[in-house]
Amino acid sequence: MRYCFDEFIFDVDSFELRRVDGGRIKLQPKSLEFLLLLLRHPGRLITKELLAQEVWNKQFVSDNVVSSQMRKLREALRDRIKPHRILETVPGRGLRFISEVQSEGELLQELLPARLEDFAQSNEGSLL
Numbered sequence: 001m002r003y004c005f006d007e008f009i010f011d012v013d014s015f016e017l018r019r020v021d022g023g024r025i026k027l028q029p030k031s032l033e034f035l036l037l038l039l040r041h042p043g044r045l046i047t048k049e050l051l052a053q054e055v056w057n058k059q060f061v062s063d064n065v066v067s068s069q070m071r072k073l074r075e076a077l078r079d080r081i082k083p084h085r086i087l088e089t090v091p092g093r094g095l096r097f098i099s100e101v102q103s104e105g106e107l108l109q110e111l112l113p114a115r116l117e118d119f120a121q122s123n124e125g126s127l128l
Contacts, residue, residue, distance in 0.1 A: 002104040003039045005097075006086055008077065010039055017076065025076050030055060034069045038087070038097035047094040070095065 001012040008025075009018050015032055017025040027035070033055045038046060052061040070087065073079075079086040086099040 003101055004104070005039070005042075005099045005101045006077070010035060012036065027072065027076055031069055031072050031076070035073055038095065039101055042097045042099070042101040045090055045094050045096050051094070066095075 003010040003012070004020075007020050009020060010016075010032075011018065015029070017027055017032065017035065019025065034051065037051065037054050048061065048063070048066055051066060052058060055061075056065075070089065074084070074087060077086050084098070086097065088096040088098045090096060
């Protein structure tokens with residue numbers, strides 16, 4: 001499974017974040033887990049409590065830890081300048097992934113009809 005957003009692709013199977021040009025972005029596993037949680041719930045407010053439950057296995061997580069993870073992600077995603085285009089902070093509440101996200105399956109559904117139409121037009125008059 002892959003999630004595509006902005007100029008990035010997150011590959012769940014290999015647990016890697018890459019730019020669309022193929023360049024790998026090095027992030028620590030917790031940062032990748034943090035990002036994956038946000039990607040799986042685009043547009044949804046992710047509270048500090050949910051982060052602690054899902055990423056840190058219900059351990060206490062200080063605001064400093066969450067802020068540090070946000071900084072690392074924003075830096076890796078080139079999303080440091082306001083207004084943010086990918087990650088939104090909701091003060092005192094949590095975070096929201098605000099960029100458009102498409103899974104690999106959604107991309108195929110969008111591309112397939114256009115490819116089939118191109119194929120049909122290029123093969124008009126020929127027998128399959």
